[in-house]
Amino acid sequence: xxxxxxxxxxxxxxxxxxxxxAQDAKKETPAVIRIGVATGGVGNPIRHxxxxxxxxxxxxxxxxxxxxxxxxxxxxxxxxxxxxVNEALVNKQLDLAWQGDLPSIVHRAAGVKTxxxxxxxxxxxxxxxxxxxxxxxxxxxxxxxxxxxxxxTNLHLAAVRALADHGLKEKDVKLINLDPAASAAALVSKxxxxxxxxxxxxxxxxxxxxxxxWSAHEDNYKYTRQTVLLTTDEFAAKHPKAVxxxxxxxxxxxxxxxxxxxxxxxFEAWGKAEYPEKIWREDFIGQPLRVRLSPLLDPFLVARYKxxxxxxxxxxxxxxxxxxxxxxxxxxxxxxxxxxxxEGYWPAYAANGQxxxx
Amino acid sequence: xxxxxxxxLRGFVLPAASLLLWWLAVELKWSTSPILVSPVAVWNxxxxxxVSGDLWTALSASLWRDAQGFVIGTLAGLLFGSLxxxxxxxxxxxxxxxxxxKQISLFAWIPLLSVWFGLGDSAKIAFIAMAAFFPxxxxxxxxFRSVPRELIEVARVFAFSPLQLxxxxxxxxxxxxxxxxxxxxxxxxxxxxxxAEYLLVSGKGIGNTLIDxxxxxxxxxxxxxVLVIGAVGYALNHALSLIEKRLLAWRQKTIAxx
Amino acid sequence: xxxVLNLVLSATMTVDLPAxxxxxxxxxxxxxxxxxxxxxxxNWAAGWLLAWVVPLLLLGLWALSSHHEWIALxxxxxxxxxxxxxxxxxxxxxxxxxxxxxxxxxxxxxxxxASVGLALGVGLGLSRSFNAYVFPLFKAISQVPVIGWxxxxxxxxxxxxxxxxxxxxxxxxxxxxxxxCQGIQGVANAHVExxxxxxxxxxQLLSKVVFPAATAQIWNGLRYGFTHAWxxxxxxxxxxxxxxxxxxxxxxxxxFQLDIVxxxxxxxxVLGYLIDKLLGAAESxxxxxxxPGL
Numbered sequence: 001x002x003x004x005x006x007x008x009x010x011x012x013x014x015x016x017x018x019x020x021x022a023q024d025a026k027k028e029t030p031a032v033i034r035i036g037v038a039t040g041g042v043g044n045p046i047r048h049x050x051x052x053x054x055x056x057x058x059x060x061x062x063x064x065x066x067x068x069x070x071x072x073x074x075x076x077x078x079x080x081x082x083x084x085v086n087e088a089l090v091n092k093q094l095d096l097a098w099q100g101d102l103p104s105i106v107h108r109a110a111g112v113k114t115x116x117x118x119x120x121x122x123x124x125x126x127x128x129x130x131x132x133x134x135x136x137x138x139x140x141x142x143x144x145x146x147x148x149x150x151x152x153t154n155l156h157l158a159a160v161r162a163l164a165d166h167g168l169k170e171k172d173v174k175l176i177n178l179d180p181a182a183s184a185a186a187l188v189s190k191x192x193x194x195x196x197x198x199x200x201x202x203x204x205x206x207x208x209x210x211x212x213x214w215s216a217h218e219d220n221y222k223y224t225r226q227t228v229l230l231t232t233d234e235f236a237a238k239h240p241k242a243v244x245x246x247x248x249x250x251x252x253x254x255x256x257x258x259x260x261x262x263x264x265x266x267f268e269a270w271g272k273a274e275y276p277e278k279i280w281r282e283d284f285i286g287q288p289l290r291v292r293l294s295p296l297l298d299p300f301l302v303a304r305y306k307x308x309x310x311x312x313x314x315x316x317x318x319x320x321x322x323x324x325x326x327x328x329x330x331x332x333x334x335x336x337x338x339x340x341x342x343e344g345y346w347p348a349y350a351a352n353g354q355x356x357x358x
Numbered sequence: 359x360x361x362x363x364x365x366x367l368r369g370f371v372l373p374a375a376s377l378l379l380w381w382l383a384v385e386l387k388w389s390t391s392p393i394l395v396s397p398v399a400v401w402n403x404x405x406x407x408x409v410s411g412d413l414w415t416a417l418s419a420s421l422w423r424d425a426q427g428f429v430i431g432t433l434a435g436l437l438f439g440s441l442x443x444x445x446x447x448x449x450x451x452x453x454x455x456x457x458x459x460k461q462i463s464l465f466a467w468i469p470l471l472s473v474w475f476g477l478g479d480s481a482k483i484a485f486i487a488m489a490a491f492f493p494x495x496x497x498x499x500x501x502f503r504s505v506p507r508e509l510i511e512v513a514r515v516f517a518f519s520p521l522q523l524x525x526x527x528x529x530x531x532x533x534x535x536x537x538x539x540x541x542x543x544x545x546x547x548x549x550x551x552x553x554a555e556y557l558l559v560s561g562k563g564i565g566n567t568l569i570d571x572x573x574x575x576x577x578x579x580x581x582x583x584v585l586v587i588g589a590v591g592y593a594l595n596h597a598l599s600l601i602e603k604r605l606l607a608w609r610q611k612t613i614a615x616x
Numbered sequence: 617x618x619x620v621l622n623l624v625l626s627a628t629m630t631v632d633l634p635a636x637x638x639x640x641x642x643x644x645x646x647x648x649x650x651x652x653x654x655x656x657x658x659n660w661a662a663g664w665l666l667a668w669v670v671p672l673l674l675l676g677l678w679a680l681s682s683h684h685e686w687i688a689l690x691x692x693x694x695x696x697x698x699x700x701x702x703x704x705x706x707x708x709x710x711x712x713x714x715x716x717x718x719x720x721x722x723x724x725x726x727x728x729x730a731s732v733g734l735a736l737g738v739g740l741g742l743s744r745s746f747n748a749y750v751f752p753l754f755k756a757i758s759q760v761p762v763i764g765w766x767x768x769x770x771x772x773x774x775x776x777x778x779x780x781x782x783x784x785x786x787x788x789x790x791x792x793x794x795x796x797c798q799g800i801q802g803v804a805n806a807h808v809e810x811x812x813x814x815x816x817x818x819x820q821l822l823s824k825v826v827f828p829a830a831t832a833q834i835w836n837g838l839r840y841g842f843t844h845a846w847x848x849x850x851x852x853x854x855x856x857x858x859x860x861x862x863x864x865x866x867x868x869x870x871x872f873q874l875d876i877v878x879x880x881x882x883x884x885x886v887l888g889y890l891i892d893k894l895l896g897a898a899e900s901x902x903x904x905x906x907x908p909g910l
Contacts, residue, residue, distance in 0.1 A: 078559075079559040083869065111689065151867065151870040176856070182572075182775075184573075185771075191775045369748060369751065373752070454667035461887075466865060469877050470877060473872075473874060474692075504832075545761070549762065553763045553851060557854060568767045584764055
């Protein structure tokens with residue numbers, strides 16, 4: 001009698017397991033999507049701005065997109081920026097990542113398998129700030145001085161490029177690793193002589209505590225930084241449809257705010273995040289929104305990444321030169337553009353920065 | 359009666375004096391640095407933090423991590439330390455390796471743990487457990503090793519069985535050292551908890567509160583955080599001291615009359 | 617049950633019995649001194665060999681794991697890779713420069729912290745009134761671990777060398793002071809009473825009874841102080857530095873080059889080991905009168 005019950009129990013449980021498996025196989029949407037963001041954001045709950053992805057985050061658009069599938073979307077912010085995202089990627093704790101060029105190249109060189117699926121935050125600026133009463137006027141004056149930069153992030157590479165082009169090797173300058181907050185504090189208390197950073201420097205300048213003596217936008221597009229949305233190979237293989245839907249949401253937001261008429265609205269939206277709106281506005285002076293918010297993976301972006309890989313290798317920031325072309329996976333972007341009928345909306349640029357014909 | 363009360367207040371003299379000095383410094387503007395905040399501001403901040411519940415969230419997160427790491431590390435440490443202290447073979451085989459590993463400054467492990475464990479609390483708990491492990495092993499080892507030979511010989515004379523030897527001679531002789539080890543482990547784990555929160559920055563905790571304060575130049579928040587950390591450290595220490603006093607009451611603990 | 621326990625305990629505990637009659641009968645010709653020396657050499661060699669068993673085993677495991685990639689190479693680089701990196705860093709001089717800077721920092725900081733700690737500990741241990749006034753405040757300050765002071769000090773003195781010295785000094789101070797105080801206070805009453813019976817002067821009491829009895833604890837405190845100082849050094853270099861061993865670790869971490877991190881960790885360990893061995897040798901010299909029981 002007992003044996004029979006046991007046998008039935010076994011059979012039923014096996015059947016149940018088989019059914020569950022079948023269900024799983026049919027499931028196309030994942031139970032949870034983990035998106036890593038290579039910055040700390042501010043506040044609690046975290047506010048973040050500056051890119052199309054950030055806009056999607058603020059509006060909870062991705063959550064909305066997946067609501068009917070019951071998929072949870074987890075946004076994980078990393079104060080340690082790109083390098084910290086790499087650590088999570090290596091431990092397979094992320095499905096998607098928003099990350100800058102240098103840390104992405106670093107993880108690709110280390111063998112982590114990802115795909116670049118959309119641009120989000122291209123041609124971001126880099127600025128050199130010094131204390132308000134400093135007598136440093138040009139990059140060349142930085143020789144032997146203490147300069148802070150967040151190492152391992154795309155700020156690092158852009159800064160080292162700028163230094164190299166102005167005749168300074170990383171060793172000629174005392175490059176201290178500080179995150180943006182510590183950097184600002186150190187600049188104010190004059191513990192460092194200069195700082196390579198992003199729009200946070202405007203904040204200090206407006207308070208009269210620092211001045212900005214160099215800008216990547218004004219010097220050369222070579223010194224701008226790129227940030228993209230990536231997905232892990234595994235996640236893309238398991239849930240290609242989900243990846244496409246995420247890209248679609250990001251592209252939608254990029255499209256909405258590429259409209260010049262919405263310029264004020266854009267900065268107002270970002271102004272609710274890490275910095276007030278006038279600060280974001282300044283980084284975009286003279287640049288059409290359609291260029292900065294473009295999600296296209298055009299030859300320009302590919303060339304920037306190739307350059308970055310080469311220079312990172314030359315500057316001994318990486319030990320291998322990863323192959324770049326196959327890293328970009330345009331299938332999701334193209335599908336999204338097709339679905340939203342936005343092909344040709346954004347201008348594509350060639351490697352030399354010139355616009356390509358339609 | 360009155361005499362006794364006055365004496366016990368001696369401990370408050372220095373802190374009270376410093377507080378007064380601090381308050382005066384702010385009132386009389388001895389320094390114009392924006393970093394100098396008055397004690398009142400710190401108090402206000404403290405009240406705000408308690409009322410908003412922020413303090414509780416941060417503190418409970420930190421303490422929970424601390425507890426987990428402490429328990430794991432201390433238990434492992436007691437086991438390892440006893441083996442090290444009592445078995446010659448064990449000491450010969452693993453002693454040198456342990457002593458070498460012990461030399462690797464604790465925080466040097468953080469980047470490795472960060473990569474090996476990635477996101478989440480596991481890296482922090484592993485780190486805290488390591489912080490607990492080393493002092494416990496060291497002191498347990500020391501405790502067992504410093505059991506005076508004379509006592510063992512006397513026990514042998516009395517033909518104690520190994521169990522009796524253990525219970526009546528070795529453990530009581532080693533106990534003070536073992537407790538020192540656990541005490542140190544408590545201190546180190548609190549230290550490690552904070553350090554982990556600084557360097558493995560994810561999640562909530564009292565360490566993150568301090569970082570926020572520093573980022574925004576909010577000296578009052580930083581000072582408040584420091585006070586909370588000190589208070590917790592003190593509470594933990596005090597609790598352990600009470601337990602230690604109870605369990606080691608038999609020992610002739612003296613403050614020698616110099 | 618107790619019988620089994622007895623067996624287990626007796627198997628793990630050993631007591632040194634003097635080697636007497638046995639060796640005499642085996643080698644009647646070899647002079648006693650040479651025999652003792654040989655025996656000592658054999659013991660030392662055996663100890664040395666045994667010490668290497670576990671490390672070599674682990675090294676083998678590590679090499680095997682990276683060869684078969686049981687763990688991703690980004691997470692655990694092969695031992696060969698770490699060795700090559702170490703050699704490269706040594707050859708390029710980068711290692712020595714950073715090491716020197718770190719060593720100077722820690723020595724200065726430890727020197728300051730230990731001296732103040734010793735003075736404080738002696739005062740707290742010997743004088744009841746000093747203890748009553750100062751101990752509560754000292755205890756309160758020591759409740760906040762070194763790390764807790766870091767943001768405060770960063771705000772007050774910035775991120776320059778001053779921060780490092782202060783933090784390292786504070787880190788060394790507390791264990792040294794506490795252990796010194798406890799060592800002095802922990803001198804058994806019985807010893808002090810005997811000294812009183814012999815009518816020792818205060819100085820004799822201190823130098824012949826209190827300090828020798830407290831030496832073990834004080835030295836322990838110094839060793840802990842150094843460990844703590846080294847710890848503080850690494851933390852502060854991890855958080856705010858452009859040079860030093862901690863900086864190398866951060867650099868490796870930020871650029872995902874774990875072999876640099878591991879190489880630096882090895883160096884940190886070796887250095888700490890050497891210095892601790894030095895302190896240990898000094899300790900055994902000072903405590904040579906003590907006999908271990910087990």
